[in-house]
Amino acid sequence: MSIAQPMRTPADFPVADARCTVRSNRAVNGRYRHLVLEAPPPLCRAAPGQFFHLLCPPASGDDPFLRRPMSVYRIAPAKQAIEFLYNVVGAGTRSLARLAAGDAMSVMGPLGVGFTIGPTYRHILMVARGVGLATMAPVVPWARRRGIRVSAALSARSRADLMEREFTQGEDVRVYPVFDQDGSSDVEQVESLLRAILAEDRPDAMFTCGSNRLMTLLQKLGLEYGVPGEIALEQQMACALGVCLCCVRPIRIGGAIVHKRVCCEGPVFDLQQVAGTWRHG
Secondary structure (H helix, E strand, C coil): CCCCCCCCCCCCCCEEEEEEEEEEECCCCCCCCEEECCCCCCCCCCCCCCCCEEECCCCCCCCCCEEEEECCCCCEEHHHHHEEEEEEEHHHHHHCCCCCCCCCCEEEEECCCCCCCCCCCCCEECCCCCCCHHHCCHHHHHHHCCCCEEEEEEEEEEEHHHHHHHCCCCCCCCCEEEEEECCCCCCHHHHHHHHHHHHHCCEEEEEEECCCCHHHHHHHHHHCCCCCCEECCCCCCCCCCCCCCCCCEEEEEEEEEEEEHHHCEEEEEEEEHCCCCCCCC
């Protein structure tokens, strides 16, 4: 079954590489942190779903070798600021967590292809888990400014990890929280929830990020209900410019499998075109 999608093209924002100053770097909860950088005008514009490549500062004995791709959480051009939400999981994010106000770091971007809002959309459904909420969050004010209603199924380990306030950003969003702690985030439970939403008020599009189990579920429901969708893929990458080819993923195009670079032909792809969970290397 073919589902019509609006045409997707890279946002017309120039890519820049500049040294940015840390304004703040605080803990949001026990797992996630909020980094705010002062950025020159070429950097402080981006479409929802685009990302920046951060050169994490070295620290003795724990030096990240490559830049780290990080989806933008919020852009404030008037304040010349770009913001990120991140989970400390490895050498790169441990390095980021050590940054203090006044420190500087190299930032390149904005990069990649972001989400698409069709001109006829009136209602969208967003499904996100964990730090994937940060990737999805910019879509919320973007949609609300266009008068589009937003429903969101947000998944987390526990209520303390949910970051609902960071996701909604003060906008009117119908939120359906589900948690590992009580079993409500199990795929079967989430499927029942999404079917109820689709039956009550079918959205014009569905958006998700990262999670393979959520992607598979939304692919199934999208075909069944005839609702198009997009997914922002999470992928390790080295150059983020399409040269090194270490971030390719299998994508279905016209009945064939082709390999697309997540860094420049994504990270956002048509939901139904993503072929699997394969990772290079």
